[in-house]
Amino acid sequence: MTNKVVIGAQWGDEGKAKITDILANRADFIIRYQGGCNAGHTVVADDVTYKFHLVPSGILYKNKFCLIGTGTVIHPESFKAEIDELKQQGVDLTGLKISSLASVTMPYHIEADGYNEEHAGKGKIGTTKKGIGPTYTDKAARIGLKIQDLYDEETLSEKLDVILPLKNKILSKVYGLDEYSKDCIIDLCKKYAEIFKPYVCFDLQKFLYEHKNDNILFEGAQGVMLDIDWGTYPFVTSSNPIGGGAAVGSGYGPKMIDDVIGVAKAYVTRVGEGPFVTELNDETGKHIRDVGHEFGVTTGRPRRCGWFDAVTMRYAVQAGGITQVALTKLDVFDTFKEIKICTAYKNIRTGEITKYYPTDVYTHKYFEPIYETYPGWCSDISKVREYDKLPKNAKKYISRLEEILEVPISIVSVGPDREQTIWRK
Ligand code: GDP
Ligand code: IMO
Ligand code: MG
DSSP states (O other): OOOOEEESSSSSSSSSSHHHHHHHHOSEEEEEEEEEOOOOEEEETTTTEEEEEESGGGGGTOOEEEOOOBBBBHHHHHHHHHHHHHHTTTTTOOTEETTTTSEEEHHHHHHHHHHHHHGGGGGOOOOSSSSSSHHHHHTOOOOBBBBGGOHHHHHHHHHHHHHHHHHHHHIIIIIIOOOOOHHHHHHHHHHHHHHHTEEEEESSHHHHHHHTTTTTTEESOOOOOGGGTTTTSSSOOOOSSTTTTHHHSSSSSSOOOOEEEEEESSSEESSSOOOOOBBBSSHHHHHHHHHTBBBBBOOOOBBBBEEHHHHHHHHHHHHHHHOOEEOOOOOGGGGGGGEEEEEEEEEEETOEEEOOOOOOOGGGEEEEEEEEEEEOOOOOOTTOOOOHHHHHHHHHHHHHHHHHSOOOEEEEOOOBBSSEEEEOO
């Protein structure tokens, strides 16, 4: 038995869902351990495209349990929309469970996210406006609601007596928005309780105990560079997408983790604000976006694109605890004559060259990328299924990345479909 964690090794959208989906085939139990419906995960199986936000992508296989874990934040209406769409596509949700300790995103969290984004001026993060930051803020401030609270009238009433006066003061006095009456929130909570009811795991400890010997796959969202502690703070999300986050958000300890698979695109993308040293604001960047269809699943926003940044990725390997890499979207370079890897940063103020990631992101504007250039392969690799059959130049690119990152690239993805995957021995 090897329990694996799948994490994003860049700024999200690396193709985690595709990798989770193919690894889920070999797992018994899949746990999504952090984030909320800010995530947009795409799986293509048998020419059908499935879009996930909170439901683990392992749900596409029958007879497996899929838990939306304690470290997640759940917006009830978005969750309902997601499961309704999956049901319409014929997906069997029998194995879906929700931790009774997961946090609930309330309407005032979404209002706060929108307000903060609109009034932050230069401090704008470019969030997904799904209320993620405010929900985690309330959790940390110990004024959040847990799924289990929705089913206990007395606790809910007591909690709302503390939460609502605080929330209403902020909503009306700071944001200039309408206040919520307690009756209105209680009615909403009744509605939410109905939405979650078929899935809530009230006997959480028993459930986790009974499944501790399963082959477990921990599914992360976002990516190391969006981690609240290790990412490009403050231009990050509000949870811990790093491998260690799996131990925090799932209910199982770090000793349960055997492998951390860091998913990375053959280039880099980012949505929202924040530094991005290898960003290409030119025709090449536009070309990567067009060929790679780099537009957000959750918000539809065009993704910023750039060459592979091995400086941040080496950092992500370390902070994320990555033991193996799944390299995705290599096929996007099929028509490129040249491909670049950023192997170091040059500080334009001091002339100093470093291969170590500068953790003060406010200095990133003073760094320029130093590239190694590799010839492209100028052929279609989307039908290749064996590593040895990849063109020589594609293998050279992969080998060089492995050498720099100091971890094996064990999976190479050459298209969105499940089948378009190369497993390395
Ligand atoms: P996630 O959030 O990390 O799960 O990634 P997203 O689903 O947001 O974005 C990845 C996109 O790339 C999706 O549209 C996938 O279907 C697609 N994709 C995944 N792997 C590959 C690949 O190897 N090649 C190509 N061309 N597309 C891929
Ligand atoms: P998946 O799981 C890419 C980004 C947002 C913004 C920042 C904070 O599909 O990889 P938030 O709404 O979380 O407060 O936004 O994080 N972001 C993502 N970018 N993929 C994601 O998820 C993301 N989830 C959040 O664009 O910059
Ligand atoms: Mg995504």
